[in-house]
Amino acid sequence: xxxxxxxxxxxxxxxxxxxxxxxxxxxxxxxxxxxxxxxxxxxxxxxxxxxxxxxxxxxxxxxxxxxxxxxxxxxxxxxxxxxxxxxxxxxxxxxxxxxxxxxxxxxxxxxxxxxxxxxxxxxxxxxxxxxxxxxxxxxxxxxxxxxxxxxxxxxxxxxxxxxxxxxxxxxxxxxxxxxxxxxxxxxxxxxxxxxxxxxxxxxxxxxxxxxxxxxxxxxxxxxxxxxxxxxxxxxxxxxxxxxxxxxxxxxxxxxxxxxxxxxxxxxxxxxxxxxxxxxxxxxxxxxxxxxxxxxxxxxxxxxxxxxxxxxxxxxxxxxxxxxxxxxxxxxxxxxxxxxxxxxxxxxxxxxxxxxxxxxxxxxxxxxxxxxxxxxxxxxxxxxxxxxxx
Numbered sequence: 462x463x464x465x466x467x468x469x470x471x472x473x474x475x476x477x478x479x480x481x482x483x484x485x486x487x488x489x490x491x492x493x494x495x496x497x498x499x500x501x502x503x504x505x506x507x508x509x510x511x512x513x514x515x516x517x518x519x520x521x522x523x524x525x526x527x528x529x530x531x532x533x534x535x536x537x538x539x540x541x542x543x544x545x546x547x548x549x550x551x552x553x554x555x556x557x558x559x560x561x562x563x564x565x566x567x568x569x570x571x572x573x574x575x576x577x578x579x580x581x582x583x584x585x586x587x588x589x590x591x592x593x594x595x596x597x598x599x600x601x602x603x604x605x606x607x608x609x610x611x612x613x614x615x616x617x618x619x620x621x622x623x624x625x626x627x628x629x630x631x632x633x634x635x636x637x638x639x640x641x642x643x644x645x646x647x648x649x650x651x652x653x654x655x656x657x658x659x660x661x662x663x664x665x666x667x668x669x670x671x672x673x674x675x676x677x678x679x680x681x682x683x684x685x686x687x688x689x690x691x692x693x694x695x696x697x698x699x700x701x702x703x704x705x706x707x708x709x710x711x712x713x714x715x716x717x718x719x720x721x722x723x724x725x726x727x728x729x730x731x732x733x734x735x736x737x738x739x740x741x742x743x744x745x746x747x748x749x750x751x752x753x754x755x756x757x758x759x760x761x762x763x764x765x766x767x768x769x770x771x772x773x774x775x776x777x778x779x780x781x782x783x784x785x786x787x788x789x790x791x792x793x794x795x796x797x798x799x800x801x802x803x804x805x806x807x808x809x810x811x812x813x814x815x816x817x818x819x820x821x822x823x824x825x826x827x828x829x830x831x832x833x834x835x836x837x838x839x840x841x842x843x844x845x846x847x848x849x850x
Contacts, residue, residue, distance in 0.1 A: 467582035489566035502662045543597045544710035548653030556591040605708040610642035615705040626761035632681040645673035646709035648736035653707030665690045668732035683729035713839035721747040721805035727814025742773045750779045757788040797825035811837045
């Protein structure tokens, strides 16, 4: 526990640390990878290069500093971090590595301003944060392991089937090699995938694109031109090949209730929306399913959504938007006018897609009077506020 003097030092120096936090995190990651190369596979290097990962860390640290006196609210803010850590299998013995390198980066960036007393106070703050994350993550690990078909750590699955959903999206049906049952998940969650590429482990998160069934999982992956993992899945893996999965995680799940839903997706952001729509319809809820794609070739799951519409003609309204071509319900982009024309009264809204897409949808929904507690989104990658785009 921090002393009163350490609390005072943190309060006094927090603005300075916040001012330089981007520089600190930019230095932290290269330092950590240099000292402990074994942790590098846990981080998506594309997110390192574009700055997403450092910004995500900076945001999490700043949020905790501001909320640590309210443990319940702090736990809520850290839920996204916990979910990502669970889907990577982060373990307690990895936290001292982060702490050592983070303090070293603070020292390099701030120099002599970091006195021994200040360093001790911030080290104590990090240990407090690490302890809370370890506690929350262990609870998630134990809860999932205790479910029928659950496990801890990694579990080997094989590709049982594949399906090309669009020009760039392919689905992979994954069954456990041990033939045992598969634990359920909440529609909207993602799962951690551990691949071996050129002899090196590579970790990624992919949304689970089907409802739980007890037998297999399905992921649907967009082939990114520079994506090491997605290119490997598309180009090098086929039926019968094996990979490892970590527990499902993620907090963008359907809120309890019977209110109608507006599900809005752009591109591969459709993957969590499909199981959410299926689950909501099975519960008797009304759903407006709005999807935007570049064109017909890039529009995934058209047949699946059409079949769902035929199954629930009174409760599902599926609407498509293409930027080009004439094979969708609308041509152009999703805007406030379109959302206003489709949104059911008192709807709860979920939206996933590229960062700019989500920022535009969020702003439009806010302008239409949808309160923040009814607007839900998930960024594909390190999570950060939409206004940070």
